Amino acid sequence: MTDGDASTLDAGDAPALPDDPEEVEAVRDALVEWYEADHRDFPWRRTHDPYEILVSEVMSQQTQLNRVVAAWADFLEKWPTAAALAAADRSDVVSFWSGHSLGYNNRAKYLHEAARQVTEEYGGEFPESPDELSELMGVGPYTANAVASFAFDNGDAVVDTNVKRVLHRAFDTPDDDTAFERVASALMPEGESCVWNNAIMELGGVACGKTPRCDEAGCPWRKWCHAYETGDFTAPDVPTQPEFEGSRRQFRGRIVRVLSEYDELALDELGPKIRVDYSPNGSYGRAWLQELVSELADDELVEIEDWDGNPTAKLR
DNA sequence: GTCCGGGTTT
DNA sequence: AAACCCGGAC
Numbered sequence: 001m002t003d004g005d006a007s008t009l010d011a012g013d014a015p016a017l018p019d020d021p022e023e024v025e026a027v028r029d030a031l032v033e034w035y036e037a038d039h040r041d042f043p044w045r046r047t048h049d050p051y052e053i054l055v056s057e058v059m060s061q062q063t064q065l066n067r068v069v070a071a072w073a074d075f076l077e078k079w080p081t082a083a084a085l086a087a088a089d090r091s092d093v094v095s096f097w098s099g100h101s102l103g104y105n106n107r108a109k110y111l112h113e114a115a116r117q118v119t120e121e122y123g124g125e126f127p128e129s130p131d132e133l134s135e136l137m138g139v140g141p142y143t144a145n146a147v148a149s150f151a152f153d154n155g156d157a158v159v160d161t162n163v164k165r166v167l168h169r170a171f172d173t174p175d176d177d178t179a180f181e182r183v184a185s186a187l188m189p190e191g192e193s194c195v196w197n198n199a200i201m202e203l204g205g206v207a208c209g210k211t212p213r214c215d216e217a218g219c220p221w222r223k224w225c226h227a228y229e230t231g232d233f234t235a236p237d238v239p240t241q242p243e244f245e246g247s248r249r250q251f252r253g254r255i256v257r258v259l260s261e262y263d264e265l266a267l268d269e270l271g272p273k274i275r276v277d278y279s280p281n282g283s284y285g286r287a288w289l290q291e292l293v294s295e296l297a298d299d300e301l302v303e304i305e306d307w308d309g310n311p312t313a314k315l316r
Numbered sequence: 317g318t319c320c321g322g323g324t325t326t
Numbered sequence: 327a328a329a330c331c332c333g334g335a336c
Contacts, residue, residue, distance in 0.1 A: 057323095058323095060322095061322060061323050061324085062321080062322065062323080062330090062331070062332090063321090063331090063332080063333085064321080064334065064335095066333095066334085067332095067334090098331095101331085101332055102331080102332085103330080103332050103333090104324095104330050104331050104332095105331075106324090106325080106330065106331095107323095107324085107330090107331095110324080110325085137324095137325095138323090138325080139324085140323055140325085141323085141324090142322090142323055142324090143324085160323075161321080161322060161323090162322095210320080210321090238320095238321080238322075239322090241320095241321090241322095241329095241330090241331095242328090244332075247330095247331095248329085249329075249330055249331055250331080250332085252330080252331080253330090253332070299330095
């Protein structure tokens with residue numbers, strides 16, 4: 001279809017890819033050649049199994065890649081297929097997640113649920129389009145395109161913060177999601193999502209990180225790059241998170257970790273294991289803990305038994 | 317000790 | 327719009 005973006009594209013100060021289509025082709029070729037000449041050899045880049053890709057993507061969303069390597073291998077050894085994962089107890093999956101310090105335990109739950117969806121709703125066969133993949137629990141636009149790309153070479157351009165940073169610097173793309181979307185899609189060579197999305201994220205990871213390493217990494221886009229020309233390597237704003245130390249997040253994580261070591265634990269036994277200054281009637285006491293545990297129960301990560309008298313928590 | 321990363325859900 | 331995690335780099 002013809003796009004209705006002509007007015008914005010013609011807006012004079014519109015950011016841009018080179019006008020000449022041959023030049024755009026040169027930009028594409030330069031990146032793909034750079035990637036193919038040398039890149040980090042992550043194990044998930046050696047598979048096209050959609051389940052293995054999904055696991056790596058969900059883990060990568062939140063964790064340094066070094067730790068993902070070990071967790072990914074362990075996870076697949078334990079649950080080699082979507083069917084195997086779907087058959088597991090969720091508490092075991094959450095325990096694994098917590099035990100490998102992967103963070104965001106809800107995502108273990110989502111991954112387990114996604115595996116169940118694949119086996120029960122798709123007969124064990126992963127769907128191959130980004131739209132269908134998006135229906136899986138915990139799979140949003142980024143992960144849907146990543147899995148479609150790396151498993152089936154069937155994705156659209158991924159837009160994660162790496163890609164945004166690269167596009168913002170190289171082509172002065174404004175810090176606006178629809179603009180990133182539009183430029184990323186215009187740039188991706190049709191039908192080459194696997195190599196392309198790997199390449200552009202590799203660029204964001206090794207050459208165009210927060211501190212740019214244009215020359216050291218031999219960035220293939222230096223001759224077109226707006227930032228390289230101007231010296232302004234400003235990156236798009238990333239929302240800053242509230243403090244972690246002392247946060248509810250921190251104690252939720254501790255609770256899950258402790259509960260994965262014990263079958264079940266009364267609140268007054270759990271308390272001291274997550275906080276040295278716990279005392280049942282103190283300011284950080286049973287009422288405080290009860291609320292945290294209740295929220296974990298609302299998230300279906302934890303189960304509370306024995307509500308009358310001596311509440312006990314266990315992984316669900 | 318301080319800073320850093322980052323997509324999905326509700 | 328807000329909540330969610332934790333180790334590693336500096």
